[in-house]
Every structure is written in C-alpha cells, then in structure tokens.
Amino acid sequence: MSANIYKENDIxxxxxxxxxxxxxxxxxRVGVDYKLECTTCKRIIIVPRFDLNxxxxxxxx
Ligand SMILES: [Zn+2]
Numbered sequence: 001m002s003a004n005i006y007k008e009n010d011i012x013x014x015x016x017x018x019x020x021x022x023x024x025x026x027x028x029r030v031g032v033d034y035k036l037e038c039t040t041c042k043r044i045i046i047v048p049r050f051d052l053n054x055x056x057x058x059x060x061x
Contacts, residue, residue: 005053006030011039011060012052018043024060 006012010027017023022040029035034047047055 006056006059009043012036012056013058013060014055015057016055022056 006027008027008030012021012025014023014025017041018038020038020041020043022038024039025036025045026039027034028037028044032049035044036047036052037044045054048057
C-alpha cells in the first residue's frame, strides 16, 4: 500500500521498548522485510514492512 518510507541507516523509535530497555532501532536493510538493529543491545530483528508501520512511533534525525 505504501512505498518504503524508511531508508537504510534511519533510526526508528518504537512505541514499545525492547526487553533490553532500548527503543531505538537502526535500519540495516529495507524491502518487504526490514532488518533492524537495536541501538542498545545490537540484536538484529527482521520485521515485515506492514508490521513495522504499526510499531514505529517516530524517526530520529
Ligand atoms: Zn535491545
């Protein structure tokens, strides 16, 4: 429904905190699935774009 709205290296702030306490994620790869790295614990997750749009609160410059 929408094009890729986030770019590689964008920092995304999630509504919910990661179990490590952080809530900022760096975009490593974009596409149908997004690859994100937690900026606090460096864990990497894969999130479908459709779900990501609901999880992100804002982007950080
Ligand atoms: Zn984390």
